[in-house]
Amino acid sequence: MKRLAASLPRTLRAWGGEGESPLLPEARLSGPMPWVIAIMIALTVVAAASALALRHAAQAASADLEGGVTVQIVSAAPAERQRQAEAALAVLSRAPGVLSAAAVPQDQLNALVEPWLGTRTGDDLDDLPIPALIDVRLAGAATPPRLTALRTAVVAKAPAARVDAQSSWLAPVFRAIGALQWAAGGLIALFAFATVSAVLLAARNALGTHRETIEIVHMLGATDVQIARVFQRSMATDAAMGGVVGLLAGVITVLGLGRQFAALGSGMVAQGSLAWTDWVVLAGIPIAGVLLVMVTARLTVLSALRRMV
């Protein structure tokens, strides 16, 4: 911590040795660089956290629904509906690969339609022709061939039956999640590009400011790599400071957003929480940022120095 505190004034060390004087004088070698990096890192952390959470939500939902099949008995006559439901259940209980098949109780069906139809006194939902639902769990995924075979068997005994894979209901949602993940990846790439551009400009600006000093140390026999290392260290320090601030800001934002989404009480959103491995990935973003900045600064400075005497 003492060493870290000593480095905070961000004076540039000549060649990195203890007690050396700064080769380049500007404590603010790269001006607003730490803040630019902080903003980029914070935005990257939020984008990455969103992508990871969406991936989790999609994976959890997909796993839940993978072997799920819904059988609806769509018949207006309650007695016929009941008869076909029982017939379908009988077929399903004997069908190969079916782990379980259970009729959804009436009170649960009522609860499903309650948000739309209400529960006013005197309402009798039993009079409504709500389809009978059978929740079926298959061993393995509900692939189209298995679904077709199941549909054929059920419809033979219950003509009013509609057999659907549960995942098909959420297919548009999965597609949207996939698109959002790609968008998050694109944003991260854009942030990285913006960071590289900012470092490039800052490095060129710093080179211009210190051109005379660079020429002098060149004449004294300094190599391009020695000079580039000075800039590289300065920018890495900027990036590290910005990275820490950006990570903190990003994590606070992610936690705040997580709390807001958790308050929605939606099962799918709740499954989008981050695992500890995700937090490790997020913590690695500033490190990746520092490396990106160092490499960019080094290549920029070396390229510019090659054009000098």
Added chain:
Amino acid sequence: MNQPAAEIVQFDNVGLRYGAGREVLADVSFTLYPGCFYFLTGASGAGKTSLLKLLYLAGRPSRGLIRMFGTDAITLPRERLPGFRRRIGVVFQDFRLVPHLSAWDNVALPLRVAGQSEKDIAKPVSDMLEWVGLGDRFQARPATLSGGEQQRVAIARAVIARPDILVADEPTGNVDPDMAIKLLRLFESLNRLGTTVVVATHDLHLIRKVPDSLIMRLDKGKLADPTGALRYPPRRPIEGGSAPDSLIGPGPAGGNLLP
């Protein structure tokens, strides 16, 4: 034991022009040997600074051949330039001190560039500053130093790493006569250790102080060499073992230039 010395610098029909302008140096040919002391003279605009720039590898000629330390300096790859430059000490006419560094740090720069440890450079730098009379001003920045003091810092920086060639452009122009003589003695001491010294100056009084020196006179970009002695000089031996105490030391690798 005396032994013939190989040439350290060789210019052969060197010409230099900036852009599309006229040649500021034309058909310049000479050979420098280790341990020789050269004065470069000539009127203002004769091309002295341009010639020195070629000598300290700050530029490449428009034509001709330059060999330094036995290597073609014109086709020298960029990555080998630092190694050559570390063997050349330069006193710039405008001093070219690093403005934000103290006198001490400016003098220490060549040793730091060469990768010497802080422990090894502390004493030589302090001694050198003491010797040029700036021991009490080691913390001063160039802007707070007088012209003469800046010049002494520049000279200390040029000689601290005990270069093979010392190139000095009007090195005594801003110091009083006593200090000028003292600095000249430093150059001579370095020269006796084998360093080739090239001093550009207008000061005839200074030239007379070094009777063994060779004179290179530039006139409108051409080197006056009526006898051919500069181009084909008689080989002279390295004079070893006669260095004054002030310069006896283990050399750049060992650190001490001054006791």
